[in-house]
Amino acid sequence: MKLILVSMMACMLFFSCRNQTSEIKKLQSRVDSLEQKVKNSYVPGFGEFMSGIQSHHAKLWFAGINENWELADFEIHEIMENIDDIKKFETDRRESQSIPMIEPALDSVNVAIQNKNINQFKNSFVLLTNTCNTCHRDVNFSFNDVKIPDSPPFSNQVFKKVIN
Numbered sequence: 574m575k576l577i578l579v580s581m582m583a584c585m586l587f588f589s590c591r592n593q594t595s596e597i598k599k600l601q602s603r604v605d606s607l608e609q610k611v612k613n614s615y616v617p618g619f620g621e622f623m624s625g626i627q628s629h630h631a632k633l634w635f636a637g638i639n640e641n642w643e644l645a646d647f648e649i650h651e652i653m654e655n656i657d658d659i660k661k662f663e664t665d666r667r668e669s670q671s672i673p674m675i676e677p678a679l680d681s682v683n684v685a686i687q688n689k690n691i692n693q694f695k696n697s698f699v700l701l702t703n704t705c706n707t708c709h710r711d712v713n714f715s716f717n718d719v720k721i722p723d724s725p726p727f728s729n730q731v732f733k734k735v736i737n
């Protein structure tokens with residue numbers, strides 16, 4: 574009787590172990606396929622983030638000089654989001670270490686926008702643009718020279734404040 578009981582228990586243990594091994598194998602293959610998916614998922618390159626920043630930088634200028642503070646507020650936050658994304662997604666690029674240098678300049682433009690002060694805006698925008706180029710020089714991309722734009726970047730967007 575004892576022998577039957579012991580062998581029954583051994584049998585149960587054996588099958589439950591086999592079940593567990595196959596569960597682990599299944600989980601491992603799911604982890605492997607998820608890892609593959611993550612590896613293949615699309616992440617914009619550093620240059621794509623910069624092209625986005627370039628467009629928001631230009632729009633920001635025309636929003637600010639037209640005292641369209643709502644749009645200017647939107648544009649500065651778009652730049653800030655792009656900067657945060659570079660920090661998050663471009664960890665492999667050595668240049669990302671220099672990204673924080675832009676933050677004080679962005680903050681000072683932001684303060685000018687919140688104060689709705691056009692002179693403060695213009696001055697802090699010059700500081701911002703200079704800091705863009707300081708970084709480009711620091712990371713050996715000085716040939717990407719940015720400046721205050723002469724004309725609005727898009728003809729299909731209104732930069733003057735629309736009076737409701």
Ligand code: HEC
Nearest residue numbers: 619620623624626627630668671672675705708714717719
């Ligand atoms: C890390 C410091 C850094 C800061 C700060 C920075 N950039 Fe860049 N920028 C780069 C690097 C690196 C590249 C080259 C990216 C690449 O590999 O394609 C670049 C490229 C560019 C380009 C060229 C994009 C293209 O494909 O033609 C523009 C335009 C640009 N940046 C604008 C700006 C503006 C505007 C600012 C400030 C608001 C700014 N950048 C701030 C590092 C920086």
